[in-house]
Amino acid sequence: EVHLVESGGDLVKPGGSLRLSCTASGFNFSNYSMNWVRQAPGKGLECVSSITSSGRYIDYADSVKGRFTISRDNAKNSLSLQMNSLTAEDTAVYYCARESIWDLRTSYFDYWGQGILVTVSS
Amino acid sequence: DIQMTQSPSSLSASVGDRVTITCRTSQSINNYLNWYQQKPGKAPKLLIFAASNLQSGVPSRFGGSGSGTDFTLTISSLQPEDFATYYCQQSYSTPLTFGGGTKVEI
Numbered sequence: 001e002v003h004l005v006e007s008g009g010d011l012v013k014p015g016g017s018l019r020l021s022c023t024a025s026g027f028n029f030s031n032y033s034m035n036w037v038r039q040a041p042g043k044g045l046e047c048v049s050s051i052t053s054s055g056r057y058i059d060y061a062d063s064v065k066g067r068f069t070i071s072r073d074n075a076k077n078s079l080s081l082q083m084n085s086l087t088a089e090d091t092a093v094y095y096c097a098r099e100s101i102w103d104l105r106t107s108y109f110d111y112w113g114q115g116i117l118v119t120v121s122s
Numbered sequence: 123d124i125q126m127t128q129s130p131s132s133l134s135a136s137v138g139d140r141v142t143i144t145c146r147t148s149q150s151i152n153n154y155l156n157w158y159q160q161k162p163g164k165a166p167k168l169l170i171f172a173a174s175n176l177q178s179g180v181p182s183r184f185g186g187s188g189s190g191t192d193f194t195l196t197i198s199s200l201q202p203e204d205f206a207t208y209y210c211q212q213s214y215s216t217p218l219t220f221g222g223g224t225k226v227e228i
Binding site: 035037044045046047050059060061062095102103105106107108109110112113114115 | 123152153154156158160165166167168171172175177209211213214216217218219220221222223
């Protein structure tokens, strides 16, 4: 059974840093692209960052570019998100999500973690 | 980035009703459109991928259609467990953007 478990959420002051982790099990982690998706309180979903299976290709939302860094360790079945220069606008539940490919072209997020809360406040 | 517009933003319906939610994209995305359901305090759940393909385990009362820029999620007969928020997502180009959501209420 596929499981994704996030950790590392916390209360942090503006300008601070935090590192989120996502531990995967139940599937061959090294075969899948992975994503971080966040949801601010009472708001919709935002794809924050994505990383391909090998880690070769990485993408970021404009809202976090230059501040967040995604990485993965396929040997440890682990995905990470290093978040720097945090602001109140980064307060959200952060989900890691597995990305599956269909028909060699399109993709979708078929498994999600339970989410972890990051609160940025003084 | 591709902009996603969902309508309505919320709707009220009764058990047994047929419900239709629309998603419009700012440019053509072929059929690269997914639908998710989210209940309060829970992670989103994939319902439909590539516009019309039902994810394994999802009840057949859920259906998706459309291509290009206009897409529809239909719930043929609303059940009590279907009261939730629904999101569309385009997978045509990165970043994979979501619609603003449609809250289905009693």
